[in-house]
Amino acid sequence: MNKTKVSLLAGMLAVTVLVSGCAKGGLGGGQKVATVNGTTITKAEYDKTYGDFEKSFHVENVxxxxxxxxxxxxxxxTLNKLILQTLINTEASKTGIKVTDAEVKEYKEAKIFNDPTLKEQFKTFLSQNKMQESDFDAMLRENLLLNKFMEAKGGQAVQVSDSEVKNFYDKNVDQFKVPESIHAKHILVKAIEPQIKQEVRKGNEKISDADLEKSVAAKKQDLKAKADKLFTEIKANPAQFEELAKKNSEDPMSAVKGGDLGYMPQxxxxxxFWAAADKTPKGQLYPGVVASQFGYHIIKVLDHKAPHQQTFAEAKDNIREQMSQQKKQAFLQQWAQQQRSVAKIDVEKAYQPKEPEAEAQGQGGVMPTPQGAAAPQPEAGKH
Incomplete structure (x- = not known):
């Protein structure tokens, strides 16, 4: 599958931490959290955004x-994100920057629904995150507005010239040495030990450490037996690999593609996983179940690619995208700092941070990668 499209969807899904969802219970305080130049940030907005961060960081596993x-x-x-969002929305409204329903629909059709695999992955994502498509649309609208805003306000400061792209490649040729990669399919029977321990403790909070270890070992043995059974079925009839992957693999993003992981760099x-796949010849099944930190894998190798130097023609689009993101990020951070220095921002006492505020977190700031979220960001400036 087209790598750019995969990165695009992964990025769009990653920014869902910024919208939709609900917090677990109230967080205290009144119905008003803050005002930004007279615009109110409500408790409902705060709870909603905080809840998204909770889900993104998998707080239940901390x-x-x-x-x-x-x-x-x-x-x-949460507070920083909402303040910045309010500043952006206010300025966008003043200058006539907006995103229409038609633009949201057009973007989804072009970037997701025209690719059957991405369309299936999109459905899986919504299901796993208990999201409605309308929630995703709200996230996408906000992201498209942000891109429009940065392009309109940033002007030449956020543009990337052909010469800049070529110059970067020439000065960083070593960065474009592509390591060995393997194209493989797998079926995953998930067995992540910390999660198993948590599940066992939920069922018996008073369990001793010794009994906990025994229970975890027994659970892992059962999961290994399940993987062994699947392996036996596939070995007897290799043609059913894709079908069994779709039905049984607990890696949802690859399961919808029959277990296909694409090319994976060393x-x-x-x-x-790599050690097993590396010694498996092209077109063959690894002769047994492979245990990793994620569980038990049944691996089929489709291809091996030797290390090579990526040409400028191959690298230029990704270079341009990365440089564009960096310029827009720098512009937005500078713009946000300037706006906040002159804005009238009043935060209710119950919601004031205990520590000094970080720089423009969330949109345009530095945010640690949430557990399980995709690191790539959405393509900037495409709408």
Missing amino acids: PEAQKSVLDDYLKQM GTVDPA
């Missing part, structure tokens, strides 16, 4: 000792 610190950080991120894959 050790109890760290939850208080993370809670303070998420509150700070160093980006679990070491145990």
